[in-house]
Amino acid sequence: MQMLSAGGMETLTDGLRTPDPNNPRGYYELELVKSLAKNPEMLAQAENKAVKVVSSLLEFLPQKHEYRIIFMRRALEEIVASQDRMLQRLGRDVPPAPRVSVMAAFEKHLQRVTRWLSEQSNMTVLYVNYSGLLKDTKPEVLRIRNFLGRALDSRAMEGKVEKSLHREKASA
Numbered sequence: 001m002q003m004l005s006a007g008g009m010e011t012l013t014d015g016l017r018t019p020d021p022n023n024p025r026g027y028y029e030l031e032l033v034k035s036l037a038k039n040p041e042m043l044a045q046a047e048n049k050a051v052k053v054v055s056s057l058l059e060f061l062p063q064k065h066e067y068r069i070i071f072m073r074r075a076l077e078e079i080v081a082s083q084d085r086m087l088q089r090l091g092r093d094v095p096p097a098p099r100v101s102v103m104a105a106f107e108k109h110l111q112r113v114t115r116w117l118s119e120q121s122n123m124t125v126l127y128v129n130y131s132g133l134l135k136d137t138k139p140e141v142l143r144i145r146n147f148l149g150r151a152l153d154s155r156a157m158e159g160k161v162e163k164s165l166h167r168e169k170a171s172a
Helices: 002-007 031-035 040-046 055-060 076-089 099-118 130-135 137-148 154-158
Strands: 067-073 123-129
Touching: 002 137, 002 154, 031 040, 055 099, 067 130, 067 137, 076 099, 099 123, 123 130, 123 137, 130 137, 137 154
Parallel strands: 067 123
Antiparallel strands: none
């Protein structure tokens, strides 16, 4: 989201989740998106703007609109480790479920969402590999620009990639 905003695309955010040790650059989220299942029309204000929607809410996007979805793919091991670390920083208990079980549930969810997305005629998806974006930013930024079909500022987008924030890394 920060890359898109820096590139010149209008983003729909509310600033409610402010920067913190887990995400020192902020969250670029819109709290109202959490109500998407009950209030899908809340997205009417998002036309021609970028809005962050977690994968579990994609199926609630109103069918009457066209969507270009940038789906960030990250190693599940990293996602789970990052979530655990965030809970620890917040002073909360990490759920006792074994990581392998949590990752298996995530994988099943991602397979279901990916299959569902492939069946949607009103949704075009660009899958972006998180580690690939960090490793070789420029070509990934160009892929995103081309996918969106907008004259976004590539250098500004590239400048938002902060490799030092990739704190939870998958084992090689």
